[in-house]
Amino acid sequence: AQKITQTQPGMFVQEKEAVTLDCTYDTSDPSYGLFWYKQPSSGEMIFLIYQGSYDQQNATEGRYSLNFQKARKSANLVISASQLGDSAMYFCAMREPRGGSARQLTFGSGTQLTVLP
């Protein structure tokens, strides 16, 4: 079974509009972390935002916010006031401590966001 599911292979948004990128996850561990990364065409993976499973508030970082719905196991990324430079591939990822030894990220398949002028 997929651990991280991103159902939108591609999304388009008009410049200055807000856009939501979907992410659902599957874990039985009560302690986990959720991350969003941006990968522009240059290839580097840029960390955007983090949400811990025990965090009471939704995470926000500038124009990025994470709509965390724990019961539904969803962690959607909201980008407000889209800019042309936001055009990139966006990856949702999860980290499960698994006894404290395993710390790798499990990534979704990504969503290609295109911001239209």
Add this chain to the structure above:
Amino acid sequence: GAGVSQSPSNKVTEKGKDVELRCDPISGHTALYWYRQSLGQGLEFLIYFQGNSAPDKSGLPSDRFSAERTGGSVSTLTIQRTQQEDSAVYLCASSPPTSGSSDTQYFGPGTRLTVL
């Protein structure tokens, strides 16, 4: 400060040859990860180093893949007898010495490996 650096940025090799990919993590980061990004498989975890502990090699796809980390800093990923299916972008990441699930991983620019 400086981010994660990787070298070479591009590597073209012939099938059957060995390759070495290098990663220099952010100074002070104790954890280091290797991932592979390919068209068919997405982003896959390969190996994880934490300080002086034994590495977690659970993601290595075959015994042709190995990695070492010298002095708790620089890491080298070695692929022996390369195959065409090894063609991918190899990404290295590091994270600071904190605990729990919040450790943010910072990625390098990657090495694009092409096996002819």
